[in-house]
Amino acid sequence: MIKYWIEHYDKFMVGLVEHLQLTVITVFISIIISLLITLLIRKYKRVQIIVNGIFSGLYSIPSLALFAMLIPFTGLGLETAVIVLVIYNQYILVRTNIAGLDQVDSHIIEAAKGMGMTDFQILYKVQFPLALPIIFGGIRLATISTISIGTIAAGIGAGGLGRLLFEGLRQMNQAKVVGGTILVIILSISIGRIFEIIENNLKKNFGLKS
Amino acid sequence: MIEIKDVYKKYENSSYPALDHINLTINDGELITVLGTSGCGKTTLIKAINKLHDIDSGEIIIDHKNINDVDGVALRRTIGYVIQQVGLFPHMTIAENIATIPELLKWEKDRINKRVDELLEMIDLPKEYKNRYPRELSGGQQQRVGLVRALAADPHIVLLDEPFGAIDAITREHLQDELIRIHKNGNKIFIFVTHDLNEAFKLGDKVIIMDKGRVEQFDTPDHIKAHPATPFVKKLLGVAYD
Numbered sequence: 001m002i003k004y005w006i007e008h009y010d011k012f013m014v015g016l017v018e019h020l021q022l023t024v025i026t027v028f029i030s031i032i033i034s035l036l037i038t039l040l041i042r043k044y045k046r047v048q049i050i051v052n053g054i055f056s057g058l059y060s061i062p063s064l065a066l067f068a069m070l071i072p073f074t075g076l077g078l079e080t081a082v083i084v085l086v087i088y089n090q091y092i093l094v095r096t097n098i099a100g101l102d103q104v105d106s107h108i109i110e111a112a113k114g115m116g117m118t119d120f121q122i123l124y125k126v127q128f129p130l131a132l133p134i135i136f137g138g139i140r141l142a143t144i145s146t147i148s149i150g151t152i153a154a155g156i157g158a159g160g161l162g163r164l165l166f167e168g169l170r171q172m173n174q175a176k177v178v179g180g181t182i183l184v185i186i187l188s189i190s191i192g193r194i195f196e197i198i199e200n201n202l203k204k205n206f207g208l209k210s
Numbered sequence: 211m212i213e214i215k216d217v218y219k220k221y222e223n224s225s226y227p228a229l230d231h232i233n234l235t236i237n238d239g240e241l242i243t244v245l246g247t248s249g250c251g252k253t254t255l256i257k258a259i260n261k262l263h264d265i266d267s268g269e270i271i272i273d274h275k276n277i278n279d280v281d282g283v284a285l286r287r288t289i290g291y292v293i294q295q296v297g298l299f300p301h302m303t304i305a306e307n308i309a310t311i312p313e314l315l316k317w318e319k320d321r322i323n324k325r326v327d328e329l330l331e332m333i334d335l336p337k338e339y340k341n342r343y344p345r346e347l348s349g350g351q352q353q354r355v356g357l358v359r360a361l362a363a364d365p366h367i368v369l370l371d372e373p374f375g376a377i378d379a380i381t382r383e384h385l386q387d388e389l390i391r392i393h394k395n396g397n398k399i400f401i402f403v404t405h406d407l408n409e410a411f412k413l414g415d416k417v418i419i420m421d422k423g424r425v426e427q428f429d430t431p432d433h434i435k436a437h438p439a440t441p442f443v444k445k446l447l448g449v450a451y452d
Binding site: 105107108111113117118121130 | 284285287288291293295296299301310311314356359360
């Protein structure tokens with residue numbers, strides 16, 4: 001097996017790079033959209049229940065099914081994969097964003113309001129920075145989830161490490177399957193670890209215990 | 211000058227009004243303490259002054275302007291506000307905390323830096339503390355920073371809601387003395403809420419004694435002691451001076 005890995009090193013690297021690409025694009029878009037949704041919920045409290053309902057519903061749909069439903073509209077490939085993964089991520093991100101903002105000490109918010117900050121200023125000067133460790137925790141979870149579910153995206157032509165897994169299964173090539181799986185695991189763990197370090201630094205700087 | 215005219219506020223689920231037709235006038239340069247037990251309306255009163263609470267009826271007129279006609283956010287930038295839990299921003303340095311309102315008012319950097327240095331001196335905090343974070347300071351130091359943060363833009367009125375409530379007795383005495391000293395150095399109105407009778411009488415040029423949303427008496431500490439106006443005040447004094 002290891003011989004295969006060394007000889008076909010390039011296949012694995014292409015898969016890795018494609019997977020990273022998929023992950024980075026997805027997480028980036030997911031963060032922006034989740035922040036917009038969060039701001040919406042902050043402004044119109046009633047929207048929260050609807051939003052939670054929609055995304056928990058969507059999250060419970062198996063990824064292959066969601067891909068299949070979207071293909072008639074957005075075709076095969078990266079675009080569909082990114083859309084589905086971004087939708088899944090909202091379930092995690094919106095909840096952790098809100099949780100992060102809500103756990104900021106109410107006295108700090110009261111002091112900020114009493115000093116004459118507008119609601120928006122309180123949000124971006126005080127609440128958001130203090131919510132950052134928890135928000136980052138959500139981003140970490142969403143990223144790992146994206147790496148994992150992203151392997152299925154290969155099934156609809158989005159490439160990535162999933163391609164190695166699918167090919168390996170089809171061709172009965174154990175080296176591809178095991179190799180692909182190991183790379184997914186390594187990717188997951190290392191990115192998870194990087195995020196953990198960032199989170200701990202944030203917690204330290206903001207006086208919260210880590 | 212603050213004129214409170216027939217101010218009334220009642221929360222739906224309570225048995226008595228939070229503010230029951232309050233009428234008072236507070237003059238420039240006075241340090242007024244507001245004394246009462248929980249639920250008497252003292253916090254509601256000061257929060258009505260900086261529009262953190264609105265009132266059902268009546269008027270609050272600050273320097274001849276009805277605060278109804280003033281934008282809440284703009285008003286609060288001209289009134290200092292200190293709370294018991296301080297509420298220093300943990301993600302900002304001491305200097306950044308103190309500079310908060312001047313930054314909101316878009317002061318120039320130099321002016322802000324100068325002011326921060328001035329204020330640290332006022333509370334006897336060494337310059338090194340500028341770049342420290344709130345968690346590195348003791349409770350007493352944090353409270354002093356909180357006070358000075360409220361004074362940063364040199365407001366004419368400062369509202370203090372039981373600021374020393376969570377401080378140990380010895381530090382509290384020092385802080386009280388410091389507050390008196392800081393107040394003496396200007397012509398500001400300080401309104402200081404407390405449930406501690408000794409503190410109220412020590413600090414206040416005049417004391418507002420409140421119970422169940424009503425003002426029981428509003429006078430100098432000496433006059434109150436000599437002529438308690440209501441049975442409630444008599445009882446209050448009896449408790450402290452027996």
